[in-house]
Amino acid sequence: xxxxxxxxxxxxxxxxxxxxxxxxxxxxxxxxxxxxxxxxxxxxxxxxxxxxxxxxxxxxxxxxxxxxxxxxxxxxxxxxxxxxxxxxxxxxxxxxxxxxxxxxxxxxxxxxxxxxxxxxxxxxxxxxxxxxxxxxxxxxxxxxxxxxxxxxxxxxxxxxxxxxxxxxxxxxxxxxxxxxxxxxxxxxxxxxxxxxxxxxxxxxxxxxxxxxxxxxxxxxxxxxxxxxxxxxxxxxxxxxxxxxxxxxxxxxxxxxxxxxxxxxxxxxxxxxxxxxxxxxxxxxxxxxxxxxxxxxxxxxxxxxxxxxxxxxxxxxxxxxxxxxxxxxxxxxxxxxxxxxxxxxxxxxxxxxxxxxxxxxxxxxxxxxxxxxxxxxxxxxxxxxxxxxxxxxxxxx
Numbered sequence: 001x002x003x004x005x006x007x008x009x010x011x012x013x014x015x016x017x018x019x020x021x022x023x024x025x026x027x028x029x030x031x032x033x034x035x036x037x038x039x040x041x042x043x044x045x046x047x048x049x050x051x052x053x054x055x056x057x058x059x060x061x062x063x064x065x066x067x068x069x070x071x072x073x074x075x076x077x078x079x080x081x082x083x084x085x086x087x088x089x090x091x092x093x094x095x096x097x098x099x100x101x102x103x104x105x106x107x108x109x110x111x112x113x114x115x116x117x118x119x120x121x122x123x124x125x126x127x128x129x130x131x132x133x134x135x136x137x138x139x140x141x142x143x144x145x146x147x148x149x150x151x152x153x154x155x156x157x158x159x160x161x162x163x164x165x166x167x168x169x170x171x172x173x174x175x176x177x178x179x180x181x182x183x184x185x186x187x188x189x190x191x192x193x194x195x196x197x198x199x200x201x202x203x204x205x206x207x208x209x210x211x212x213x214x215x216x217x218x219x220x221x222x223x224x225x226x227x228x229x230x231x232x233x234x235x236x237x238x239x240x241x242x243x244x245x246x247x248x249x250x251x252x253x254x255x256x257x258x259x260x261x262x263x264x265x266x267x268x269x270x271x272x273x274x275x276x277x278x279x280x281x282x283x284x285x286x287x288x289x290x291x292x293x294x295x296x297x298x299x300x301x302x303x304x305x306x307x308x309x310x311x312x313x314x315x316x317x318x319x320x321x322x323x324x325x326x327x328x329x330x331x332x333x334x335x336x337x338x339x340x341x342x343x344x345x346x347x348x349x350x351x352x353x354x355x356x357x358x359x360x361x362x363x364x365x366x367x368x369x370x371x372x373x374x375x376x377x378x379x380x381x382x383x384x385x386x387x388x389x390x391x392x393x394x395x396x
Contacts, residue, residue, distance in 0.1 A: 009033040011287060012118055012128035014110050016041050018049065018094060019259030019276040020134030025098040026059075026280045030288055034103040035126050037118060041105050045091050048150070048198055048237065050190065051274035053085040055344055057281065064097050066090035066193030069167035076172050076329035084336070086167060088192050089273070110135070113255045130287055131255040137265070143242035144317050145209030146270035148188070149216045150200030150237040151230065158197035160226045162189045172325045175225040176201065176218035183381045184321040185210060187222050198237070199223060204270065205317030206381055209240050213389030243267050243313055247298045247306055256293050258283060263298070263306060267313040269343065301347040308352050309342070315372045318380045323368045330362035331355070 009032075013024040016038035024036045053068060065087045074080040108120035113133050118126045155164065162168060171187035178185065185203040192198060201219035203210035216236075223230065247263030248256065256262070264279065265272035279297055286296040319327060332339070338355035341348040360372050370376040 008116075008127040008129060009035045009104070010129050011035075012037065012126055012131045014038075014113050014118055014131065014133050014255070015135035015259075015261075017045060017134065017136060017259070018098075018273050019264075019280075020132075021095065021098045021100065022277045022280045023132060023134060023258060023283060024100055024103055026284045027287070028100065028102050030284045032284070032287065034100070035106060035128060036100060036103050037106045037108055037110055037120070037126065039107065039109045041107055044095065046237070047239065048192065049089040049091065049094070049273045051087060051089070051271060052344060053087045055274035055278065056087075057278045059281075060277070061093075061097050064089055064094045066093070067164075067191050069165060069190060072167040072169040072190075074170045074328070074332050075168070076170075076325050076332060078329070080332045082169065082332070082339070084339075086169065086190075088190055090193065115254055118255075130293065132283070132293075133255040133257045133261055134259045135261060137241050137245055137260050140209060140240060140242050142208045144205050144207055144244045144267075144313055146202070146204055146239060146241055146243050147206070147209035147211075147215060148200045148202040148237075148239040149212050149219060150188075150198045150239075151219070151234045152192070152196045152198055152237070153228070153230070153234055155191065155195050155197055157228060157230075158189070158191075158199070160228055161199075161223070162191060162197050164191055167191065170328060171222070172321075172328060173222075174321070175222045177221035178218055178321065180321060182321075183210060183384055184319060184324045185215060185218055186324075187219065200237070200239075204268070205243065205313050205315075206384075207317065211386050211389065212238050212240075214386045239270075241270070243270055244310065247303060248294050250292065250294050250298075258297075266343070267306070267309045268316065275346070299347075301349055304349045305346055305352055308349065308356060312342070312356065314374060318371055318374070318377050319368075320371075320380075323363070323371060326363050326368060327359060327372060331359045333362070334358060 011027050011032055012035045013020045014037045024034050027034050067088050069086045071081040071083050072086045110118050111121050112119040116127055167190035183206055185201050188200045188202050201215040245263055259276040260272040264275050286293045334355050341351035342355055360369050
């Protein structure tokens with residue numbers, strides 16, 4: 001297997017983002033021996049992580065939450081306040097809540113990840129009874145994507161749009177200058193609990209995603225409409241990843257993918273961290289009891305819910321801005337249980353089916369429903385030309 005091989009342990013976790021670190025931590029707490037491999041195991045994670053507060057597992061301490069928005073706002077044709085607390089996570093506190101003191105930590109890049117073996121770039125190898133791959137998502141290519149460009153703005157500058165305790169979950173107001181004949185995008189804006197607010201223009205469902213320069217242009221237009229001018233020196237964040245990563249099949253002779261790599265990313269929203277944190281104990285229990293890990297993580301109800309959500313992703317990727325607004329207006333007037341079934345629940349397929357049907361049925365005008373279900377304009381935005389990034393874009 002290489003120059004040298006390290007002894008077998010119960011579980012080898014490849015990748016120490018929040019998902020991998022949580023799985024390794026919970027395995028240690030359950031008494032399993034753990035090896036964790038990552039090129040930079042001590043790094044602090046870069047992305048901003050958020051979720052609905054009720055999605056977090058009970059074993060996490062409360063200080064992993066940096067800020068809570070009691071009733072986030074959604075703008076469609078009207079303003080909606082969602083009566084469900086939403087939170088932004090503190091990355092330092094989350095990392096501190098997941099200690100790996102008793103694990104064997106290996107700083108290295110995995111070049112081969114198999115059922116029981118991991119080989120590193122330096123030729124060394126590690127064996128385990130179970131190998132779990134938590135390295136995140138593979139390359140995007142032309143897959144259906146989530147794309148976002150965000151900037152971090154001090155709270156005083158952000159106040160015309162977002163103040164402490166408030167948040168814009170989806171802002172579909174026609175302020176980004178995109179026009180009716182361009183692929184749609186919305187604004188996401190929340191305070192981070194450290195005196196800053198992130199403004200993030202976001203696109204969901206487009207094949208290949210939306211380029212950063214276009215997202216930034218749209219975001220700047222939105223902020224300017226509210227009198228917010230940036231200096232160009234603000235820190236920024238870019239996201240660009242596939243939304244259609246499938247669940248693993250059973251009885252495949254390979255390492256077990258977990259987290260976003262293992263289909264746990266929500267196809268319609270791009271959220272995965274809270275679900276992955278919650279399922280860490282399911283995975284550990286299966287390991288301790290010698291059960292089929294994939295079967296325990298992906299019972300048939302969860303697979304059916306995933307399949308149904310994928311229908312929603314396909315719909316998102318072919319809508320115009322007007323159709324998107326109408327569709328989200330219909331969805332956010334659904335019952336709390338209906339919204340929960342789409343946004344969070346992994347097993348409530350009956351309610352999910354009902355809310356998907358009702359969303360299509362209440363989207364108006366009637367002809368737009370054909371686009372939602374894919375009878376028309378199935379490839380509307382395929383190969384759309386966003387143009388070249390202006391030379392000055394990086395300095396704005």
